[in-house]
Amino acid sequence: MPDLAPLSISLGPFRLRTPVLLASGCCGYGPELAGCLPMEEIGGFVTKTVTLRPRPGNPPPRVRETAGGMLNSIGLENVGLERFLSEKLPQIRRLPPFRVVSLGGYQASDYAEQAGRLDGQDGFEALELNLSCPNVAQGGLDLGTDPARVREAVRAVRERTGKFLIAKLTPNTQDVVALGRAAEEGGADAVSAINTLVGTGVDWHTRTAMPSPGSGGLSGPAIRPVALAMVWKLSRALQVPVIGIGGIMDARDVLEFVLAGASAVQVGTALFLDPSGARVRAAALRGEMDILRVGSCESLRGNLEKRSTHAPPREALR
Amino acid sequence: MAWTRFQVRLLGLTPAAEGQYVAEFRLQGPAPDASPGQFVQLSLPGVFWPRPFSLLDWEVRDGAAHFRILFAVVGEGTRALRSMSAGDLVEGHGPLGLGYPAIEGPTWMIAGGYGVAPLLFALRASAPGAQQSARIFYGAARADLLWRSPELDRFAATLTTMDGSAGRRGTVLDAVRAELDAGGARPVLYACGPMGLLEAVHHLAVERGLRAMVSIETPMPCGMGVCRGCAVPLAAAEATDEKRYVMACEDGPVMDSARVDWEQERACRI
Ligand SMILES: Cc1cc2nc3c(=O)[nH]c(=O)nc-3n(C[C@H](O)[C@H](O)[C@H](O)COP(=O)(O)OP(=O)(O)OC[C@H]3O[C@@H](n4cnc5c(N)ncnc54)[C@H](O)[C@@H]3O)c2cc1C
Numbered sequence: 001m002p003d004l005a006p007l008s009i010s011l012g013p014f015r016l017r018t019p020v021l022l023a024s025g026c027c028g029y030g031p032e033l034a035g036c037l038p039m040e041e042i043g044g045f046v047t048k049t050v051t052l053r054p055r056p057g058n059p060p061p062r063v064r065e066t067a068g069g070m071l072n073s074i075g076l077e078n079v080g081l082e083r084f085l086s087e088k089l090p091q092i093r094r095l096p097p098f099r100v101v102s103l104g105g106y107q108a109s110d111y112a113e114q115a116g117r118l119d120g121q122d123g124f125e126a127l128e129l130n131l132s133c134p135n136v137a138q139g140g141l142d143l144g145t146d147p148a149r150v151r152e153a154v155r156a157v158r159e160r161t162g163k164f165l166i167a168k169l170t171p172n173t174q175d176v177v178a179l180g181r182a183a184e185e186g187g188a189d190a191v192s193a194i195n196t197l198v199g200t201g202v203d204w205h206t207r208t209a210m211p212s213p214g215s216g217g218l219s220g221p222a223i224r225p226v227a228l229a230m231v232w233k234l235s236r237a238l239q240v241p242v243i244g245i246g247g248i249m250d251a252r253d254v255l256e257f258v259l260a261g262a263s264a265v266q267v268g269t270a271l272f273l274d275p276s277g278a279r280v281r282a283a284a285l286r287g288e289m290d291i292l293r294v295g296s297c298e299s300l301r302g303n304l305e306k307r308s309t310h311a312p313p314r315e316a317l318r
Numbered sequence: 319m320a321w322t323r324f325q326v327r328l329l330g331l332t333p334a335a336e337g338q339y340v341a342e343f344r345l346q347g348p349a350p351d352a353s354p355g356q357f358v359q360l361s362l363p364g365v366f367w368p369r370p371f372s373l374l375d376w377e378v379r380d381g382a383a384h385f386r387i388l389f390a391v392v393g394e395g396t397r398a399l400r401s402m403s404a405g406d407l408v409e410g411h412g413p414l415g416l417g418y419p420a421i422e423g424p425t426w427m428i429a430g431g432y433g434v435a436p437l438l439f440a441l442r443a444s445a446p447g448a449q450q451s452a453r454i455f456y457g458a459a460r461a462d463l464l465w466r467s468p469e470l471d472r473f474a475a476t477l478t479t480m481d482g483s484a485g486r487r488g489t490v491l492d493a494v495r496a497e498l499d500a501g502g503a504r505p506v507l508y509a510c511g512p513m514g515l516l517e518a519v520h521h522l523a524v525e526r527g528l529r530a531m532v533s534i535e536t537p538m539p540c541g542m543g544v545c546r547g548c549a550v551p552l553a554a555a556e557a558t559d560e561k562r563y564v565m566a567c568e569d570g571p572v573m574d575s576a577r578v579d580w581e582q583e584r585a586c587r588i
């Protein structure tokens with residue numbers, strides 16, 4: 001393994017081995033991928049979103065390939081908090097940090113109740129609130145798109161937990177910074193962005209909208225520019241660290257997010273193409289840093305500049 | 319070793335039937351084991367997800383795993399595969415999934431189209447005694463869509479075509495039904511082919527009180543149970559409020575046809 005020191009980066013009070021975390025819903029509960037992706041060669045992982053009660057998930061077709069990505073409507077299939085505690089957490093405990101448990105719900109009290117149950121537990125370092133569940137929204141209202149409800153949910157959890165608290169933001173909004181500020185006001189220690197963008201595919205054989213609910217969440221490289229723009233904005237507007245997510249496929253993409261101000265990143269869809277995560281592991285990151293002459297991830301963070309809008313005066317050109 | 323991320327070198331492409339090819343690969347690096355009914359994920363140029371292909375065989379020679387697949391050109395990914403040349407490298411991972419159980423007692427294999435691949439692997443991999451008690455039925459619409467593998471003669475395959483241009487006229491299931499009617503055999507059915515065929519095999523199995531092991535086909539982004547994208551509706555006997563689906567990639571692709579709610583599956587089919 002290469003020297004990890006230049007790769008390490010601070011996230012709040014934590015020091016991550018590398019900025020790379022595995023994104024929620026793309027690595028099972030974590031242990032599933034540990035057999036093919038050496039966890040010491042990345043920064044950590046986020047579990048599949050857990051809800052109070054188990055969810056069977058949505059009917060098929062749940063996924064659809066798109067240009068440069070995919071649509072999913074898994075429907076938050078998960079084992080529920082009880083089985084998470086009894087079956088999954090003991091396995092997670094055996095993996096190296098940084099371990100994040102993702103929580104989902106329909107209202108602030110769902111998140112708070114779960115956070116309370118988890119607060120006394122060891123074996124993980126942080127909670128991530130999945131505030132946007134576009135494909136399980138009930139009555140069409142997605143809690144995560146309303147700054148007031150985001151603030152309320154984060155605050156309710158904050159009162160019940162001493163764990164590092166990450167609020168995961170939806171991109172399906174006019175103003176992502178307003179959501180980020182709301183999370184910060186609610187007491188979040190960090191925000192992560194972005195979750196998937198709402199999209200629809202067409203199946204011509206059956207003339208039906210894909211995936212099964214008629215729309216799903218778009219992920220993969222197609223959304224990377226959207227994610228970068230939001231992460232850049234958030235990192236300049238907020239006090240708390242930002243975790244960048246969206247379409248990261250390789251080490252260069254990781255560095256782009258760090259340059260745009262991310263303190264860490266999450267890799268999701270890319271894991272389906274290569275579950276060993278070879279292109280984002282320490283060796284790949286180190287190699288790319290050498291090529292780009294980046295001394296350390298920490299020193300790179302937030303250095304993305306706008307191009308000057310003023311053309312140099314004609315005189316200067318002569 | 320069970321799973322590996324690999325690079326494979328294409329050793330050659332051989333035309334097998336109209337629009338179908340056999341591709342042979344050599345795996346660079348350590349050789350894992352594989353069994354019949356398992357599949358590999360191959361990353362093909364021009365498409366985003368890797369594509370799953372059932373193994374036609376798997377052999378470790380000179381310290382390297384060699385395997386073949388039988389594929390039909392149906393879209394962008396398989397078109398790209400057909401255009402590749404010997405020596406080209408392809409990334410992928412596997413072997414994945416649960417395959418067919420080892421043959422014990424009378425077993426009838428029912429293949430539609432490229433579904434013949436894992437069934438030939440299962441036959442070849444079984445003990446000579448077990449091979450004696452197995453039969454294979456292989457059907458396609460027309461003669462030119464049947465892959466005339468020399469192994470079909472060796473296993474005395476029953477061929478069928480819809481237009482009678484080769485073997486018996488009718489569907490592969492017509493032939494199986496006729497043979498069941500003719501003798502007192504009570505075989506286990508192993509099937510691989512289009513989902514419509516698998517559903518029909520299931521109904522036949524129920525009607526005759528037989529067991530059927532079928533290989534489910536559905537889009538598979540990850541192939542290893544982490545995306546939860548390849549859900550198959552569970553039959554009422556097994557489904558609960560909390561668990562209504564199994565994953566084709568980790569609980570299959572080969573599973574007992576009685577586990578599937580075929581009515582719901584048909585409604586969800588693409
Ligand atoms: C476990 C498993 C084993 C398989 N084994 C083989 C094999 O041995 N040989 C072989 O030729 N193919 C096999 N397939 C199917 C193969 O993966 C698809 O044909 C391939 O993905 C098509 O890719 P494409 O890019 O060429 O076509 P695409 O452009 O992706 O698709 C062409 C058409 O096929 C449909 N389609 C694509 N993939 C699937 C799918 N998996 N199930 C149902 N419909 C689909 C699309 O909706 C579209 O109408 C297997 C699939 C699975 C799940």
Ligand SMILES: Cc1cc2nc3c(=O)[nH]c(=O)nc-3n(C[C@H](O)[C@H](O)[C@H](O)COP(=O)(O)O)c2cc1C
Pocket residue numbers: 023024025026048049072074076102130168194195196218219220221223245246247248266267268269270545546547
């Ligand atoms: C199949 C799939 C399942 C997902 N499940 C979850 C989930 O349970 N909770 C969550 O917060 N995000 C979930 N996501 C969103 C990802 O964590 C991530 O925010 C998004 O996919 C963008 O990153 P990517 O382009 O790297 O995949 C899921 C994404 C995919 C593709």
Ligand code: FES
Pocket residue numbers: 537538539540541542543544545546547548565566567568
């Ligand atoms: S293909 Fe991802 S869970 Fe089956």
